[in-house]
Amino acid sequence: MPPAFHPFSTSHQIVLAITAVLFVLMQIIARTRFAAMAEKALGTLLLLIYPATLAVHAWTGSLNAQTLLPLQYCDIACLAGGIALWTRRQLCCEIVYFFGIAGTLQGLITPALIYEFPDPRFFVFFLLHGGVPITAFYVVTAMKHRPAPGAVARMMGVSLSWYAVIAIVNYALSTNYAFQCTKPPQASLFDHLGPWPWYNFSTIGLGVVFYSLLYLPFAFRKVRP
Numbered sequence: 001m002p003p004a005f006h007p008f009s010t011s012h013q014i015v016l017a018i019t020a021v022l023f024v025l026m027q028i029i030a031r032t033r034f035a036a037m038a039e040k041a042l043g044t045l046l047l048l049i050y051p052a053t054l055a056v057h058a059w060t061g062s063l064n065a066q067t068l069l070p071l072q073y074c075d076i077a078c079l080a081g082g083i084a085l086w087t088r089r090q091l092c093c094e095i096v097y098f099f100g101i102a103g104t105l106q107g108l109i110t111p112a113l114i115y116e117f118p119d120p121r122f123f124v125f126f127l128l129h130g131g132v133p134i135t136a137f138y139v140v141t142a143m144k145h146r147p148a149p150g151a152v153a154r155m156m157g158v159s160l161s162w163y164a165v166i167a168i169v170n171y172a173l174s175t176n177y178a179f180q181c182t183k184p185p186q187a188s189l190f191d192h193l194g195p196w197p198w199y200n201f202s203t204i205g206l207g208v209v210f211y212s213l214l215y216l217p218f219a220f221r222k223v224r225p
Contacts, residue, residue: 003116007186011117019108019130026134030142039143043085046078046131053124060121071166071177073159074104078128081135084145093145098155100136102210104129112184146218152211159207 005011029038050070057063070079077099084092108129115121139145166177176182180200183190193202 005111005113005116005122007110009116011122012111015126015130016108019126019134022130023134023137026138027142030138035142039085039138042131042135042138043082045127046082046085046135049078049124049128049131050075053121053128056120056124060119062121065173066175066177069169069177071169073099073162073178074107074128074132076162077104077132077136081132081139084139084143085135088143088145090145090148093139093143094147094151094155095158096132097136097140097147098151098211098214099159100132101214102207104132104136106189108133110186110188112179112186112188114185140218146221147215151218152208152215155211156208160204163204 026038026042029035054063054068057067070076077096080092081096081100083089084096108126111125111129113122113125115125140147163178163180167180169175170177170180179190182196183199189206190199190203193199193206
């Protein structure tokens with residue numbers, strides 16, 4: 001049996017270090033004539049992660065109902081981030097910013113992952129969970145697409161609507177997207193949100209808090225015309 005992944009192992013620390021370096025590199029490139037090229041390259045990478053993940057799961061024999069659909073909030077953040085980098089659409093910028101920092105960044109720090117390096121599922125997991133937070137910060141700093149007024153309510157509406165969609169899929173397919181039915185086996189923030197099913201309601205309340213905090217730096221700034 002291949003070794004199992006453990007949070008803050010050597011491989012995880014290396015991933016965190018690489019992500020930090022790439023974050024700084026993207027901020028530096030944003031001030032050069034290569035900015036547009038870098039944005040398109042990162043955007044293309046994010047858009048290719050889902051089909052690459054399907055191919056990896058099919059190749060490794062782990063393709064099933066739980067790994068087939070891009071229904072996790074991190075998946076939505078990844079797709080929105082790719083579109084945002086290519087089109088600069090405000091809604092996509094807001095989705096990747098709020099979902100990416102409130103959710104995907106936590107997945108980078110406390111990964112719900114069992115596959116250790118050099119398993120290909122290790123790579124696609126961290127390509128997503130590293131690329132999305134980098135993009136989330138990039139769109140509001142380098143690209144200047146900051147959350148518009150009403151962003152918290154708007155993103156809660158998107159989150160709750162998507163939560164309902166996931167609930168229907170989980171019921172129909174007996175899956176656990178968004179960890180609605182069972183907490184991740186690895187240590188995570190879910191461990192502090194109460195037992196099932198109450199942690200689902202705690203997650204919604206925490207979303208309001210996180211989104212409000214993420215909007216706070218922009219709450220008193222003038223919106224660009």
